[in-house]
Amino acid sequence: MTNDFSYKDKKVITIGIVRDLTGLSERQIRYYEERRLIFPERSPGGSRKYSFADIELLVEIANKIEDGVQTHEIRKEMLQAQKKQNQNEVRRKMIQGQLNAQFGLRKGPSS
Template identity: 95%
Template sequence: MANDSSYKDKKVITIGIVRDLTGLSERQIRYYEERKLIFPERSPGGSRKYSFADVELLVEIANKIEDGVQTHEIRKEMLRAQKKQNQTDVTRKMIQGQLNAQFGLRKGPSSK
């Protein structure tokens, strides 16, 4: 019932590789983090770790900035998209709850 959680979202890529993958400078990558557009994890020693999803997001961010969109605007866009997604999740769960209440599908007290 959970998501794939497989490779795409695992934070395992260091900044140098991300630089090579995206063509961005390390300065740019760190700056977008400073502007709250990207959220790498950290190794115990403090090195940033990114996922493939992060890499793709970085490219999108860079494209928007090239189009003259400011980081603050990009951030607001992302928050809006985030909120919409959350709402979708809530809706989906509510509907699922309704269905379960009405028909008691799966996960009901099976044995005992």
């Protein structure tokens, strides 16, 4: 209802392509996963699958690492950022809920 979740977030890209697109080594990509900075999905057979969003994230990560930031630190930053993101999400939903309560669409008996 809230989300259009388009191409950008679909996990459909294999690690080789990610390597080519980011310039990182597969080793690095897997290591950042081990440090829980990215979370690819897996194919039934076990192959990693990334999204374009993941790729963008990887580039950001790589930049920070180049600036001497440790994975540990990066992870903290990311959790921080996500927390704020969630807070906004919650506020939005609360407001939406209130609006619905006041003027809300009733659930029609059928489509």
